[in-house]
Amino acid sequence: MNRDKRREIFERLRDATPAPTTELQYQSPFELLIAVILSAQATDRSVNKATGPLFAVADTPGAILELGEDGLRSHIRTIGLFNSKARNVIATCEALVSQHGGEIPRDRKALEALPGVGRKTANVVLNTAFGEPTMAVDTHIYRVANRTGLAPGKNVREVEDRLVRWTPKAFLRDAHHWLILHGRYTCLARKPRCGACPIFDLCEFRDRHRYAETEPD
Incomplete structure (x- = not known):
């Protein structure tokens, strides 16, 4: 795929969604970090249902620590893997308080050093x-x-x-949100909605014409 085609793809995705953002609900970098940790192998909708009540009573590392692991677990038990996630969130909050003054570091290495935070989570927070x-x-x-x-x-x-190397700089800040939304709602895993795809003619998926003839169940 050449540079001009990539630019056109992102121009069309931008035109469809001019101001993309995560579907996780948050009010601060800390809330975003916790929501992303909880979102592993879970839907954004299920995370939002749990974090709404959680953040209403505990929206800082210190407040989460005051809840304790059992208290936190009671708020997130509807999310998959909630036991291990509760342990990671508590450990992360302890590290934030002891090492970063309760603030979220704007540094990849420091973020990835937090329990339960890998490269993808760090990238989400940084972006x-x-x-x-x-x-x-x-x-x-x-x-x-x-x-x-x-x-x-x-x-x-x-x-x-x-993607970082080939995405035109003008689109790089929002690119991962556009691509996530495209994959979540149009370029589906089992039955891509090629007939409704805004980049159909630019896509190099060899079966796109076959999928364009039908809509997914």
């Missing part, structure tokens, strides 16, 4: 909370990048590096 031009590659972005030919790669890191 969404702090406006850094990072690329948080999840399953949706990995699929879209490979299927469309936008930035094919054999693993998540390879896709991330190619």
